[in-house]
Amino acid sequence: MHFSFRHLFSLSLLGLAQAAHHQVTVGNAGELKFVPEVVKARKHDTITYTFFAKNHSVAQSSFDKPCQPLDRAIFSGFVPNDSQDVASRTTFTITVQDDKPVWLYCSQPTGDHCQKGMVHAINPPETGNTIEAYKAKAKDAPKSTSPPGSLPNLGRREISVDVGKGGLLKFDPNNITEPVGTFVKFSFSPKNHSVVQSTFDKPCQFQDHGFSSGHIPTKDGTISPATFTIEVKDSKPIWFYCAQPNGNHCQSGMVGSINAPAQGTTLSAFVEKAKTAPAPSTMDASAPLGGVVLVNGQEIPSFDGNVLPSEFQFPHSPSATTGPPAAEQTLPAWGSPSIPEYFSSKAGGHNPAHWSWPESLSQSSASFLQTQLQLENLMTNLLWGAYLRLLPGGEWAGAYPPTIVEAIGTWAAQSVVAAGTTAQVMEKYSVRPFGACKWKLPLEGGGVNGFLEAWKGLSAVGMGMVLGASGEVAREDPFLVPVLVGQVGARSRAAGVVNMMRGRLAAVAPREVGLGVGLGWGWVLGRYVESCPGEVKVEGVEKGWEGVKVGEDGEKDGTRRVVVEYEGGGEHWVAWIGPWGELEYTKVKEGKKANMPKGWTGDVFVVVVDKEGLKLGEIQKHVVAGPEQVWL
Numbered sequence: 001m002h003f004s005f006r007h008l009f010s011l012s013l014l015g016l017a018q019a020a021h022h023q024v025t026v027g028n029a030g031e032l033k034f035v036p037e038v039v040k041a042r043k044h045d046t047i048t049y050t051f052f053a054k055n056h057s058v059a060q061s062s063f064d065k066p067c068q069p070l071d072r073a074i075f076s077g078f079v080p081n082d083s084q085d086v087a088s089r090t091t092f093t094i095t096v097q098d099d100k101p102v103w104l105y106c107s108q109p110t111g112d113h114c115q116k117g118m119v120h121a122i123n124p125p126e127t128g129n130t131i132e133a134y135k136a137k138a139k140d141a142p143k144s145t146s147p148p149g150s151l152p153n154l155g156r157r158e159i160s161v162d163v164g165k166g167g168l169l170k171f172d173p174n175n176i177t178e179p180v181g182t183f184v185k186f187s188f189s190p191k192n193h194s195v196v197q198s199t200f201d202k203p204c205q206f207q208d209h210g211f212s213s214g215h216i217p218t219k220d221g222t223i224s225p226a227t228f229t230i231e232v233k234d235s236k237p238i239w240f241y242c243a244q245p246n247g248n249h250c251q252s253g254m255v256g257s258i259n260a261p262a263q264g265t266t267l268s269a270f271v272e273k274a275k276t277a278p279a280p281s282t283m284d285a286s287a288p289l290g291g292v293v294l295v296n297g298q299e300i301p302s303f304d305g306n307v308l309p310s311e312f313q314f315p316h317s318p319s320a321t322t323g324p325p326a327a328e329q330t331l332p333a334w335g336s337p338s339i340p341e342y343f344s345s346k347a348g349g350h351n352p353a354h355w356s357w358p359e360s361l362s363q364s365s366a367s368f369l370q371t372q373l374q375l376e377n378l379m380t381n382l383l384w385g386a387y388l389r390l391l392p393g394g395e396w397a398g399a400y401p402p403t404i405v406e407a408i409g410t411w412a413a414q415s416v417v418a419a420g421t422t423a424q425v426m427e428k429y430s431v432r433p434f435g436a437c438k439w440k441l442p443l444e445g446g447g448v449n450g451f452l453e454a455w456k457g458l459s460a461v462g463m464g465m466v467l468g469a470s471g472e473v474a475r476e477d478p479f480l481v482p483v484l485v486g487q488v489g490a491r492s493r494a495a496g497v498v499n500m501m502r503g504r505l506a507a508v509a510p511r512e513v514g515l516g517v518g519l520g521w522g523w524v525l526g527r528y529v530e531s532c533p534g535e536v537k538v539e540g541v542e543k544g545w546e547g548v549k550v551g552e553d554g555e556k557d558g559t560r561r562v563v564v565e566y567e568g569g570g571e572h573w574v575a576w577i578g579p580w581g582e583l584e585y586t587k588v589k590e591g592k593k594a595n596m597p598k599g600w601t602g603d604v605f606v607v608v609v610d611k612e613g614l615k616l617g618e619i620q621k622h623v624v625a626g627p628e629q630v631w632l
């Protein structure tokens with residue numbers, strides 16, 4: 001039975017220390033040396049090895065037996081190269097696992113590289129088992145051997161290929177020889193190229209189940225921020241071409257191979273065949289397929305939903321939309337009821353004149369607004385931080401087209417307006433804003449996908465809190481209802497776009513799940529709060545609850561079955577909270593799993609509770625884990 005867990009995505013983004021990246025040359029200047037010979041690195045650091053003449057490798061041994069591989073050894077595979085000073089296009093990158101010493105050598109037996117001192121160490125001790133002692137042992141070691149199979153292991157071997165460089169209709173190199181397990185990374189130059197797999201027999205025609213980058217248009221005079229990477233999964237020959245029909249790129253020789261034989265079906269034979277292949281070339285309508293498209297390092301999971309640019313945007317491009325003027329790059333002060341003109345016009349509306357203020361505000365609405373202001377502050381910081389990073393020149397520039405980037409800027413501005421409106425109401429009734437919490441935002445060092453994931457969850461939780469509170473607010477302070485409904489509308493529209501950006505069906509509009517203030521705040525506490533002033537309190541919620549593990553348990557009647565796992569002792573149920581007041585309980589059974597209720601679809605929340613049959617408002621007193629948003 002297949003049972004896989006998706007770990008809480010948000011948790012993995014938090015508290016990441018910045019990892020360092022080290023470079024080591026192998027055989028540079030014709031010397032049998034690793035430079036530097038010793039690397040001091042910490043857990044999570046990466047080390048990239050670049051290779052020069054002649055035909056070297058990076059292999060792992062024990063300290064005691066240099067020039068012989070460990071049972072499970074780090075191994076780069078051999079990288080043959082002619083040049084003493086131009087690095088091979090093939091690199092090997094490892095991630096440091098801990099601070100224990102790692103002993104490495106070049107396993108080339110021809111010429112006894114290891115015995116001649118071609119050794120290397122990560123974090124060797126400074127006394128006792130030193131690098132000098134290891135090198136001395138290597139001198140007398142028997143003939144070097146490589147790990148069995150000689151395939152790359154415990155690291156990433158990658159070769160980079162230029163697509164259309166210098167305006168030529170060429171892949172460079174086009175004749176790739178790489179072992180199984182190697183990643184082949186294509187970088188795009190103008191004009192508008194693609195990398196698509198065919199068979200040998202039918203060049204320029206998409207091979208069913210093959211890979212495809214999709215068309216990657218690139219502006220003149222630049223290199224695209226987009227790359228496409230595939231993995232060599234077996235040793236069979238792989239044939240590929242550029243599917244651009246305008247100018248018949250494939251028929252003009254823009255083809256390539258990986259591990260083509262030297263006789264018979266050679267690359268030259270494939271080039272000849274392509275010349276007479278039927279035009280136009282074909283490719284699958286959906287992309288990317290069988291590989292990964294990254295734009296400035298951010299993964300673009302799907303080109304569906306028209307969120308991809310017709311032409312990728314570049315950092316520092318003069319024609320790109322410019323961001324806010326310098327004076328407006330900082331957010332208004334915490335709890336400020338006045339909304340700077342820049343934000344209100346970006347949000348598509350100005351400060352409301354008045355709210356038909358009644359005489360007084362109830363205590364429950366007041367404390368709701370205090371919590372609401374914190375949440376709005378969190379969202380504003382998240383959205384604004386992402387917006388600035390997505391602008392030209394920012395860390396994430398180019399990941400999305402300007403229209404999407406501006407939409408995110410607009411959501412940020414709407415969040416500023418929402419915070420300002422909440423603060424206005426509070427000011428009117430002399431409700432003091434509590435001090436601001438400190439947030440853990442998935443921005444620093446994270447990717448745009450981490451931001452999207454966080455924003456999607458937060459907007460759903462934000463809507464859930466407002467919906468949950470609105471019943472109570474409507475009873476005591478009806479004038480607040482339009483204020484809150486406006487916020488839900490903004491979030492809901494944003495969530496629809498985010499669904500589309502994350503490669504789900506554009507048609508699957510988000511639905512609003514009423515969660516209530518307590519459940520929502522517990523969710524926020526468990527993920528995004530570093531600390532809050534002591535006065536910030538929501539009844540019944542002391543700290544964030546632990547996360548819920550969600551997995552899949554095969555299929556039943558043609559639909560995938562989502563299960564929730566909870567390991568704790570005692571009797572437990574999972575509350576499934578859906579839109580329009582749907583609420584169902586399923587029991588956590590032997591195997592510690594609870595099935596999803598029949599017929600449920602879309603984004604819902606799950607909470608593990610110690611009692612079944614609770615009403616929504618009672619759940620927060622019985623939570624043992626969650627809530628967690630789940631896609632059914």
Ligand SMILES: *[C@@H]1O[C@H](CO)[C@@H](O)[C@H](O)[C@H]1NC(C)=O
Pocket residue numbers: 055078080108109110
């Ligand atoms: C590189 O060295 C390895 C090990 O000696 C050998 O198997 C391989 O054929 C060599 N590659 C080239 C291109 O010389």
Ligand SMILES: *[C@@H]1O[C@H](CO)[C@@H](O)[C@H](O)[C@H]1NC(C)=O
Pocket residue numbers: 080081082083086087088089
């Ligand atoms: C060595 O690397 C250089 C630079 O990438 C490349 O041009 C050359 O073809 C490589 N030689 C071999 C034998 O792979």
Ligand SMILES: *[C@@H]1O[C@H](CO)[C@@H](O)[C@H](O)[C@H]1NC(C)=O
Pocket residue numbers: 175177260261262266267268
């Ligand atoms: C491709 O590479 C193989 C192996 O390195 C070689 O035998 C063959 O001649 C090359 N073909 C072309 C067209 O460069």
Ligand SMILES: *[C@@H]1O[C@H](CO)[C@@H](O)[C@H](O)[C@H]1NC(C)=O
Pocket residue numbers: 192215216217244245246310311
């Ligand atoms: C790239 O090429 C494809 C195929 O010809 C075309 O549909 C697409 O519009 C082109 N994109 C741009 C920006 O020129």
